[in-house]
Amino acid sequence: MNLLPASLLLPQRTVAAEGAVLRLTNLAAEFGSSGVLVHGCSLQRSELLDAILNEPPFGMRVRAWRHAGNEPTVDAVDALRADLKADRPDWVAAVGGGSVIDLAKAAAGLLDAPENTAFYQMHPASIPPAALPLIAAPTTAGTGAEATVVSVLTDPSRTVKQSIRHPSYMPRLVILDPCLLRCCPSNTRAAAGFDAFVQAFESYTSLHATPFTRVLSELALTRIARALLPFYQGNSDLAGEMLEASYLAGVALSHARLGIIHGLAHPLGVRFNVAHGLACACCLPACLAFNRKAVARDLNTLKSQHGLDVEAQIAMWMTAMELKNPFAGQQVTDREAFIRETLASGSTAANPRPVTADDVSSLLDTILEKTATTPA
Numbered sequence: 093m094n095l096l097p098a099s100l101l102l103p104q105r106t107v108a109a110e111g112a113v114l115r116l117t118n119l120a121a122e123f124g125s126s127g128v129l130v131h132g133c134s135l136q137r138s139e140l141l142d143a144i145l146n147e148p149p150f151g152m153r154v155r156a157w158r159h160a161g162n163e164p165t166v167d168a169v170d171a172l173r174a175d176l177k178a179d180r181p182d183w184v185a186a187v188g189g190g191s192v193i194d195l196a197k198a199a200a201g202l203l204d205a206p207e208n209t210a211f212y213q214m215h216p217a218s219i220p221p222a223a224l225p226l227i228a229a230p231t232t233a234g235t236g237a238e239a240t241v242v243s244v245l246t247d248p249s250r251t252v253k254q255s256i257r258h259p260s261y262m263p264r265l266v267i268l269d270p271c272l273l274r275c276c277p278s279n280t281r282a283a284a285g286f287d288a289f290v291q292a293f294e295s296y297t298s299l300h301a302t303p304f305t306r307v308l309s310e311l312a313l314t315r316i317a318r319a320l321l322p323f324y325q326g327n328s329d330l331a332g333e334m335l336e337a338s339y340l341a342g343v344a345l346s347h348a349r350l351g352i353i354h355g356l357a358h359p360l361g362v363r364f365n366v367a368h369g370l371a372c373a374c375c376l377p378a379c380l381a382f383n384r385k386a387v388a389r390d391l392n393t394l395k396s397q398h399g400l401d402v403e404a405q406i407a408m409w410m411t412a413m414e415l416k417n418p419f420a421g422q423q424v425t426d427r428e429a430f431i432r433e434t435l436a437s438g439s440t441a442a443n444p445r446p447v448t449a450d451d452v453s454s455l456l457d458t459i460l461e462k463t464a465t466t467p468a
């Protein structure tokens with residue numbers, strides 16, 4: 093067998109249709125008659141939250157829980173776990189961006205776990221199977237978190253961003269509804285789209301890529317290349333295309349893993365509070381130069397078969413969206429810890445070229461240079 097990943101794990105059901113999120117409570121009925129809907133601020137501001145919660149099936153109790161925003165932290169997961177324990181629902185639904193989905197995924201997963209969330213970041217072998225089923229409906233396109241078993245969480249007390257994962261954390265039901273992306277602001281469209289694009293690229297070139305995942309990565313890359321700029325500029329007709337592409341990139345990375353761009357983007361993002369997708373885009377040129385020999389054939393394939401030049405594409409977007417590299421001219425004061433975190437990352441381990449401590453240090457220098465080779 094060499095077409096499929098050794099183990100294929102997908103959401104049990106994916107409903108992709110305009111307006112499907114309005115059927116969330118009906119679709120959730122198979123998991124039980126009480127649920128908690130976790131969401132962000134933007135859903136609350138729109139009329140969609142009320143519309144989703146309006147008229148649940150007879151006998152069903154659903155309440156909303158609002159995530160205050162920002163990247164999800166281990167403390168926010170602990171707070172949601174405590175809240176869920178109070179009435180122990182039958183299911184949890186996350187309707188939001190990657191932060192909301194990661195938060196709900198970890199809280200539903202760890203509901204019955206005896207230790208706090210930070211413990212499981214440090215002791216991944218102790219993570220128990222998920223306590224509650226998760227429904228995920230993304231409002232950005234995006235992290236692909238709706239199609240993975242991973243929850244990426246920040247622990248501010250240790251200044252780290254680490255994932256927790258378990259095969260049972262895969263959402264049982266995914267709803268891909270373009271109407272959820274209509275209110276997504278342009279800066280979020282850009283950052284989320286960069287993340288999806290870089291995830292598609294890194295899963296395409298990863299050490300663990302298989303023909304199955306490469307087809308998905310390629311589909312995602314070409315669609316995002318075509319759709320992201322007009323979507324950023326306000327063409328919401330492309331929301332469905334972007335949603336499908338980020339979902340496919342999520343399935344691909346879930347099986348193929350990523351690479352050094354994500355290995356660097358997480359510790360950089362947490363130190364400088366930079367949106368994850370923008371951090372990925374800014375790390376891409378230096379990392380592509382580092383990997384160029386190892387991925388030469390893939391770059392040629394993308395160019396000759398799809399007319400896609402990955403580096404030029406990112407540079408064009410950064411210029412068109414008037415974005416700058418926020419790392420240029422910055423200092424990392426804890427370089428040893430930074431290098432340790434990057435080398436310990438599962439993304440770094442999947443990079444197509446082996447990465448040493450000296451490599452990380454020199455990549456960091458390039459990314460932090462005042463006149464860094466940035467896409468801007």
Ligand SMILES: [Fe+2]
Pocket residue numbers: 235287291354368372
């Ligand atoms: Fe990412």
